[in-house]
Amino acid sequence: xxxxxxxxxxxxxxxxxxxxxxxxxxxxxxxxxxxxxxxxxxxxxxxxxxxxxxxxxxxxxxxxxxxxxxxxxxxxxxxxxxxxxxxxxxxxxxxxxxxxxxxxxxxxxxxxxxxxxxxxxxxxxxxxxxxxxxxxxxxxxxxxxxxxxxxxxxxxxxxxxxxxxxxxxxxxxxxxxxxxxxxxxxxxxxxxxxxxxxxxxxxxxxxxxxxxxxxxxxxxxxxxxxxxxxxxxxxxxxxxxxxxxxxxxxxxxxxxxxxxxxxxxxxxxxxxxxxxxxxxxxxxxxxxxxxxxxxxxxxxxxxxxxxxxxxxxxxxxxxxxxxxxxxxxxxxxxxxxxxxxxxxxxxxxxxxxxxxxxxxxxxxxxxxxxxxxxxxxxxxxxxxxxxxxxxxx
Amino acid sequence: xxxxxxxxxxxxxxxxxxxxxxxxxxxxxxxxxxxxxxxxxxxxxxxxxxxxxxxxxxxxxxxxxxxxxxxxxxxxxxxxxxxxxxxxxxxxxxxxxxxxxxxxxxxxxxxxxxxxxxxxxxxxxxxxxxxxxxxxxxxxxxxxxxxxxxxxxxxxxxxxxxxxxxxxxxxxxxxxxxxxxxxxxxxxxxxxxxxxxxxxxxxxxxxxxxxxxxxxxxxx
Ligand SMILES: Nc1nc2c(ncn2[C@@H]2O[C@H](COP(=O)(O)OP(=O)(O)OP(=O)(O)O)[C@@H](O)[C@H]2O)c(=O)[nH]1
Ligand SMILES: [Mg+2]
Numbered sequence: 001x002x003x004x005x006x007x008x009x010x011x012x013x014x015x016x017x018x019x020x021x022x023x024x025x026x027x028x029x030x031x032x033x034x035x036x037x038x039x040x041x042x043x044x045x046x047x048x049x050x051x052x053x054x055x056x057x058x059x060x061x062x063x064x065x066x067x068x069x070x071x072x073x074x075x076x077x078x079x080x081x082x083x084x085x086x087x088x089x090x091x092x093x094x095x096x097x098x099x100x101x102x103x104x105x106x107x108x109x110x111x112x113x114x115x116x117x118x119x120x121x122x123x124x125x126x127x128x129x130x131x132x133x134x135x136x137x138x139x140x141x142x143x144x145x146x147x148x149x150x151x152x153x154x155x156x157x158x159x160x161x162x163x164x165x166x167x168x169x170x171x172x173x174x175x176x177x178x179x180x181x182x183x184x185x186x187x188x189x190x191x192x193x194x195x196x197x198x199x200x201x202x203x204x205x206x207x208x209x210x211x212x213x214x215x216x217x218x219x220x221x222x223x224x225x226x227x228x229x230x231x232x233x234x235x236x237x238x239x240x241x242x243x244x245x246x247x248x249x250x251x252x253x254x255x256x257x258x259x260x261x262x263x264x265x266x267x268x269x270x271x272x273x274x275x276x277x278x279x280x281x282x283x284x285x286x287x288x289x290x291x292x293x294x295x296x297x298x299x300x301x302x303x304x305x306x307x308x309x310x311x312x313x314x315x316x317x318x319x320x321x322x323x324x325x326x327x328x329x330x331x332x333x334x335x336x337x338x339x340x341x342x343x344x345x346x347x348x349x350x351x352x353x354x355x356x357x358x359x360x361x362x363x364x365x366x367x368x369x370x371x372x373x374x375x376x377x378x379x380x381x382x383x384x385x386x387x388x389x390x391x392x393x
Numbered sequence: 394x395x396x397x398x399x400x401x402x403x404x405x406x407x408x409x410x411x412x413x414x415x416x417x418x419x420x421x422x423x424x425x426x427x428x429x430x431x432x433x434x435x436x437x438x439x440x441x442x443x444x445x446x447x448x449x450x451x452x453x454x455x456x457x458x459x460x461x462x463x464x465x466x467x468x469x470x471x472x473x474x475x476x477x478x479x480x481x482x483x484x485x486x487x488x489x490x491x492x493x494x495x496x497x498x499x500x501x502x503x504x505x506x507x508x509x510x511x512x513x514x515x516x517x518x519x520x521x522x523x524x525x526x527x528x529x530x531x532x533x534x535x536x537x538x539x540x541x542x543x544x545x546x547x548x549x550x551x552x553x554x555x556x557x558x559x560x561x562x563x564x565x566x567x568x569x570x571x572x573x574x575x576x577x578x579x580x581x582x583x584x585x586x587x588x589x590x591x592x593x594x595x596x597x598x599x600x601x602x603x604x605x606x607x608x609x610x611x612x613x
Contacts, residue, residue: 027495029495029498029538029541030498030499030501030502030541030545031499031502032495032496032499033495034495056492057490057492057493057494057495058490058492058493059475059490062474062475062490086492090492090529127495128495131494131530131531131534132530132534134531160495162534162537162538162540162541163537163540163541164537184502188509188548188549188550189502189505189506189508189509189510189545189548189549190502190503190505190506191506191510292510292511321512322509322510322512323509323510323512323514
């Protein structure tokens with residue numbers, strides 16, 4: 001029986017979760033990442049696998065209703081088992097035939113093992129288990145993984161990476177054959193969510209980050225980051241969008257953009273959508289609309305026209321409203337009277353930490369450096385890396 | 394900063410990014426104080442996020458009365474879901490359960506993002522109350538949760554208030570929690586009279602006497 005993750009793009013990468021393997025969703029504490037495990041479970045439930053789900057912090061009724069919010073009526077599947085470690089904990093009678101008091105470590109241990117032996121796929125919220133049962137519970141992971149290996153079933157762990165001691169994190173990471181990080185694009189707030197494969201020991205693949213949204217009903221949907229390209233009239237926004245994009249269209253009339261430029265680019269494992277705004281003032285509402293969706297901003301200025309800098313600054317203020325990180329593309333550097341990036345920074349009173357990149361959009365020079373600089377600002381946590389845990393060789 | 398706050402604790406200026414513990418015995422007025430503060434700030438233009446663990450969103454909205462504006466006031470109700478199960482979420486009301494710290498954390502973060510993206514930079518967050526969470530989850534777990542939350546509050550420059558019931562927790566719990574907060578608004582009751590003061594590592598005000606009704610706290 002083939003067991004998959006049921007997560008878009010991820011299945012293309014890992015193909016399947018082989019027998020005896022452990023896949024961990026490693027979740028940023030401010031991101032709704034449990035859905036990943038729920039989606040994995042439901043996908044396999046539908047294809048006839050025997051699946052079990054442990055709950056510790058939610059009552060069985062709430063668990064079922066959370067699944068249903070996404071359109072997954074797990075309760076109606078005979079091959080579904082809910083294991084209740086919640087009700088005994090809060091002192092309520094359990095509605096599930098499989099239940100145990102989480103403060104009884106032996107009872108939990110044997111119930112987990114039994115469940116693993118009897119199912120093809122078992123979802124265990126490891127961090128909740130640590131929260132409720134204590135850190136010592138992490139020491140049981142080894143035996144659970146062994147049980148899975150011996151009985152040919154698969155484990156899916158959800159691990160919310162609260163600030164646990166390093167050895168606890170390491171223990172969970174070491175037991176995982178694959179780790180999928182579910183994280184947030186941190187700026188001052190969390191501007192977006194991503195997931196990416198940090199490690200997998202049954203395939204050899206390069207990691208890649210995918211942004212996602214949660215859809216109710218529906219679940220995890222991959223989505224493409226939107227970058228706003230703005231700047232004064234005639235600065236070269238449309239030219240810039242076309243220069244970096246693999247495909248692009250503009251809605252122009254008489255050489256000026258009247259609606260939007262839209263470019264799409266595949267770059268460093270990211271799918272990116274660029275939206276160029278019209279430079280004329282009467283189009284500011286469009287800018288405002290896009291700002292609610294975007295992840296970052298590229299401000300294009302004509303380096304030969306300092307008289308347009310006040311307008312550029314004004315557009316930046318519009319954008320500042322959305323609180324997005326931005327970079328400045330100092331365009332038309334091929335022209336003799338172009339001001340240097342440093343000169344532009346000075347005249348526009350831009351803070352030191354704002355990248356100002358010299359560009360000639362028309363020649364396609366420096367344009368990817370602008371994308372790099374913006375990705376750099378956005379990343380920090382966005383890039384999928386194993387920084388949080390040592391990945392065993 | 395809220396007029397009520399100015400009258401009651403005139404010397405205290407709450408800086409952006411502050412995490413304040415609101416501490417005192419039951420019925421000492423701390424809940425009314427925090428609610429009034431929240432009501433004042435949101436009507437002055439602050440975005441508000443209110444986490445409820447003891448009352449439903451509906452009863453809080455009723456208390457707010459004409460001050461309730463779903464654009465400005467976002468509620469995380471940790472009561473209704475475990476009782477009714479089927480109460481629906483809206484854009485401004487999310488239902489979670491008290492033990493689901495991940496769910497609560499994600500919803501708070503989502504509201505921060507919404508305010509941020511719509512240009513609202515002043516945000517007030519109230520956690521009413523931490524004591525309920527501490528009844529279900531151990532101190533370490535709650536500490537880790539608060540570590541992330543107070544960090545986010547600092548990062549966004551919001552102001553947050555966390556209600557803690559006096560007498561419900563041991564000494565160690567209070568000492569541990571205090572490490573996370575930049576200050577404390579403390580309430581006490583003596584001979585039937587109520588008092589409040591502010592305490593932080595840098596400042597300690599005198600006790601000032603207050604009177605409390607169901608809508609507001611006033612200086613006596
Ligand atoms: N020399 C030079 N000319 C450029 C460069 N980039 C754009 N241009 C020219 O500048 C003019 C405006 O370019 P667009 O890309 O249409 O500018 P825009 O910002 O989209 O203009 P609006 O949509 O009207 O605001 C065109 O004539 C371009 O050929 C550059 O790097 N160097
Ligand atoms: Mg154009």
